[in-house]
Amino acid sequence: MSAARGQAPLQSPDAVLHRAAERLAHQFAGMVSEETVERVVYESYTALGRTARVSTHLASLAEKFARDRLTALAQSRGLIVKTVPEVLYVCVQNSGRSQMAAALTRHLAGDRVHVRSAGSQPGEGILPTVVEALAEIGIDVSEEFPKPLTDDVVRAADAVITMGCGDACPIYPGKRYLDWELTDPADLSLADVRVIRDDIRARIAVLLDELGATEGLAAGV
Missing domain, CATH: 1.10.8.1060 (Corynebacterium glutamicum thioredoxin-dependent arsenate reductase, N-terminal domain)
Incomplete structure (x- = not known):
């Protein structure tokens, strides 16, 4: 036709x-x-x-x-x-924890850090409760989407933070690796996702301080 x-x-x-x-x-x-x-x-x-x-x-x-x-x-x-530290967040589906971490880092640090996120087995989309929990504090993730973990983004990262994805992330010398034990927000209530969001936010504040990216952090979150 x-x-x-x-x-x-x-x-x-x-x-x-x-x-x-x-x-x-x-x-x-x-x-x-x-x-x-x-x-x-x-x-x-x-x-x-x-x-x-x-x-x-x-x-x-x-x-x-x-x-x-x-x-x-x-x-x-x-x-x-690279003019600022490169941070990579990795979880299983890149639909919850790593998306929240990336969004919160961008919001807190602005252009003092460059952030990527990925999933070892990416899901179909960002969890609605994650979208809502972030929207409550003024963060819009409507343009974001789950992305598969690729070797190139790992190689470019200075700090790699994993969240429940086990050994899926390749290890390269000279990089900082952290593993954050966080509950998967899939199938959790909005109230429970808020708790995870706030836990991630507290961890990010420490990470940014360690990376020397705390000067002039965004307020109000």
């Missing part, structure tokens, strides 16, 4: 991903080869597609995910200078 009058025809995911790869190849020219860029874009699309509830915006999410992975790759190669 032809496209409705006045509407642009739907484009195939392959065409969208090809253009995404071209944009990213231009952005990372001289740092990452075009072949690597294309591979990362398509890998990202496939990885996100394994758990995505809907595919409508999957290609755009894949471009966003690929851009972050390529940035991490360039950082690990010393081609992009």
